[in-house]
Amino acid sequence: MKEEDNATKYPIAICPIRNVVARFGDKWSLLVLLVIEGEGTVRFNELRRIIPDISTRVLSSTLKTLEADGLINRKVYAQVPPKVEYTLTETGKSLIPIINQLTQWAQTNMENVIRHREDYASAQG
Amino acid sequence: MKEEDNATKYPIAICPIRNVVARFGDKWSLLVLLVIEGEGTVRFNELRRIIPDISTRVLSSTLKTLEADGLINRKVYAQVPPKVEYTLTETGKSLIPIINQLTQWAQTNMENVIRHREDYASAQG
DNA sequence: CCGAATCCTCCTCGATACTG
């Protein structure tokens, strides 16, 4: 065939990246994964203290989604007061190196990006 | 100091990852970068053909943001009909390997993630 | 051909209050 269609030409790139963005492109998922990674085991209100500007509602739903995706484990202790611990699954751990690479890229390039954006804004109005 | 605050404990991880998510966590940026990378040089309507389900409005604003961030170049040819070509800057190119790693992770793990999510959903209701 | 302008809808996120 002379002309390959886009599904043929970008079979690998297009769909997976859209899946990833759709699932982890929300405001908090990657950060929550990083913090759980850093702590090893962490409780709900610990997460709130470490990430002060997340609301209970959003933290709760973020954790629920990550658990549903199989990226974190949720362990409930049958005691009063309640105690719930979150840890990473193996799948969740496998994502950490990539998040760290993203972080490293940001440290290297984000300053330039922001400056470039400011220049662009002041040039355009 | 005995207790280090979170800004001390997560100085590297927290801020950069939030910047990255805030800028590239939108629906199309990473995909557009990948396609420009794949094509080398690409025109506006070529992008629309390659990514059929993006609207002109969103493609336009996505490109403008990427240009403002210094990730892509926009070259206008003074002719009729108009011709505009987009290419990656060096900064933009530096992001490609990371996007490819994300893609690769997705290919390896996304099927499991989706299956796990379905199991979780049918288990919970 | 390359967008800008307009309008509209959905849906994420945040604040607050409350419960087991």
Add this chain to the structure above:
DNA sequence: CAGTATCGAGGAGGATTCGG
């Protein structure tokens, strides 16, 4: 302590139309 319930605001994204 670990969430849920409710409400509201804001912005991202889509469809359509128009202009240079």
